[in-house]
Amino acid sequence: xxxxxxPISHSTISRRRFLQTASAxxxxxxxxxxxxxAAPAAAAETPGAAxxxxxARLGIASYTFRLFNLDATLAMxxxxxxxxxCLKSSHLPxxxxxxxxxxAVEKIKKQGLVFYGAGAIxxxxxxxxxxxxxxxxxxxxxxxxxxxxxxxxxxxxxxxxQYDVRVAIHNHGPGDRxxxxxxxxxxxxxxxxxxxxxxxxxxxxxRQGDDVYAALEACRDRIYDVHMKDVTAANVQxxxxxLGRGVxxxxxxxxxxxxxxxxxxxAFEYESEGRDPLPSVAQSVGYARGMLAALNA
Amino acid sequence: xxxxxxPISHSTISRRRFLQTASAxxxxxxxxxxxxxAAPAAAAETPGAAxxxxxARLGIASYTFRLFNLDATLAMxxxxxxxxxCLKSSHLPxxxxxxxxxxAVEKIKKQGLVFYGAGAIxxxxxxxxxxxxxxxxxxxxxxxxxxxxxxxxxxxxxxxxQYDVRVAIHNHGPGDRxxxxxxxxxxxxxxxxxxxxxxxxxxxxxRQGDDVYAALEACRDRIYDVHMKDVTAANVQxxxxxLGRGVxxxxxxxxxxxxxxxxxxxAFEYESEGRDPLPSVAQSVGYARGMLAALNA
Numbered sequence: 001x002x003x004x005x006x007p008i009s010h011s012t013i014s015r016r017r018f019l020q021t022a023s024a025x026x027x028x029x030x031x032x033x034x035x036x037x038a039a040p041a042a043a044a045e046t047p048g049a050a051x052x053x054x055x056a057r058l059g060i061a062s063y064t065f066r067l068f069n070l071d072a073t074l075a076m077x078x079x080x081x082x083x084x085x086c087l088k089s090s091h092l093p094x095x096x097x098x099x100x101x102x103x104a105v106e107k108i109k110k111q112g113l114v115f116y117g118a119g120a121i122x123x124x125x126x127x128x129x130x131x132x133x134x135x136x137x138x139x140x141x142x143x144x145x146x147x148x149x150x151x152x153x154x155x156x157x158x159x160x161x162q163y164d165v166r167v168a169i170h171n172h173g174p175g176d177r178x179x180x181x182x183x184x185x186x187x188x189x190x191x192x193x194x195x196x197x198x199x200x201x202x203x204x205x206x207r208q209g210d211d212v213y214a215a216l217e218a219c220r221d222r223i224y225d226v227h228m229k230d231v232t233a234a235n236v237q238x239x240x241x242x243l244g245r246g247v248x249x250x251x252x253x254x255x256x257x258x259x260x261x262x263x264x265x266x267a268f269e270y271e272s273e274g275r276d277p278l279p280s281v282a283q284s285v286g287y288a289r290g291m292l293a294a295l296n297a
Numbered sequence: 298x299x300x301x302x303x304p305i306s307h308s309t310i311s312r313r314r315f316l317q318t319a320s321a322x323x324x325x326x327x328x329x330x331x332x333x334x335a336a337p338a339a340a341a342e343t344p345g346a347a348x349x350x351x352x353a354r355l356g357i358a359s360y361t362f363r364l365f366n367l368d369a370t371l372a373m374x375x376x377x378x379x380x381x382x383c384l385k386s387s388h389l390p391x392x393x394x395x396x397x398x399x400x401a402v403e404k405i406k407k408q409g410l411v412f413y414g415a416g417a418i419x420x421x422x423x424x425x426x427x428x429x430x431x432x433x434x435x436x437x438x439x440x441x442x443x444x445x446x447x448x449x450x451x452x453x454x455x456x457x458x459q460y461d462v463r464v465a466i467h468n469h470g471p472g473d474r475x476x477x478x479x480x481x482x483x484x485x486x487x488x489x490x491x492x493x494x495x496x497x498x499x500x501x502x503x504r505q506g507d508d509v510y511a512a513l514e515a516c517r518d519r520i521y522d523v524h525m526k527d528v529t530a531a532n533v534q535x536x537x538x539x540l541g542r543g544v545x546x547x548x549x550x551x552x553x554x555x556x557x558x559x560x561x562x563x564a565f566e567y568e569s570e571g572r573d574p575l576p577s578v579a580q581s582v583g584y585a586r587g588m589l590a591a592l593n594a
Contacts, residue, residue, distance in 0.1 A: 079577070287583035288587060
């Protein structure tokens, strides 16, 4: 079985709800952020959140290394000194046999890495949904980064309750007719099970012309994963680039992530230079570390 | 001829002297830091200093790429997005023919990079001194990072005056019986020509057990180059590592560099992983950029 620091509870409540409730219950003023009576706050349960500073919660979205096999992907992730791995299906097919999944899980664990999530996974029909939740169960995942449609959300919510796995709906910017922005996701899931959340792709958000800083604040209680990148332009022509070389206000982005007390993983995704992405994603990881050190985060 | 933004003047005065003088001359209170009457301050003449923020003054000490040829070194430097190059002799021998030097200078310029310096160059006898200053003249260098002895300093000073090229004496930590620390350099050159200065290797300074932050402040008016790195231990066993992964207090280091208004290049030198240093030095460059962005430097 893969590492699983603490099971995700059915009694999970969102951080916003927790804060709203907490502020109304003066007697509980001394309770920590992480627990509230018997109902732990969602924030404390996000993968990697367990008392780790943000700088320790860096990860790789393995789409970055899609042209490499799993072994090479793990070796490069280790060179980056990051711990968390969100696997793309190219590194472990969604229809992999249980033995193959177990072997991958063991291999990742042996390298000292945490296979916390998978994605992005299309969930646009029942077969895709069924397959993905079984995969998540067998791999012991805490989270799936997904690409659903508005229509499949109710079935996904049913599965989320059944399997007790979080989903983080990924916004894909211009060209994504389902979920271009974080707000378009939030609007649809805000009243659903609290395990229905967002993976904010900050790059695609900016490419859509959306205010990514406001979006992070607006959706803060449901952000369970973040795809980190910079982009060369705030429009459909924008391409992934190294953090600090694009149009995004990186100090503001990191301060916003601090401000909303984001408790998940910052997963670096670098779509460019597919045959040799390591030197560039390495600069991005370094950039984040330097900034977080300066911000003491 | 290589780019040379402004010639180094014989009337150069150090920044500390400039400030001392300026404070005594009330009538000149409106004069900028960069000029003082006919005598430009040393700070304004440091390579790369021309109104560029620190984040634009990142460079590579090409010793990092010593196992690669010049073409590969330039390609990797460009991928790092840094502009300044301090060449090790492995990339252009000190006894290279004038045509070979000219060709290298042109090649570097064509790549949009600035061949601002060379080193570290041993200057422990007359032949080495003669050869290096000729090389510097032919390459149009602004600075040489050097490894002299106390005994050769007077001859080096004579050549500095003759050739009007700055030298930056490199401290090499434990095992360097001549100049282990910045202070050991400063003590010897503080009363010599102001073009006699330091390349502070922050890693070797820490390996020596020296207080690198205090050293930077103490030697501030003569620091003309900096070798950036982190180290795994504050003793002779310390090895180069990626910025932020070692024992150095990086936010304090960068704040000190800001505080002393260092106006030269921050040259990354990474001695480890000689056969594949790029992913690691890329993290260091990224780290510096992220930190400088947070510090608005």
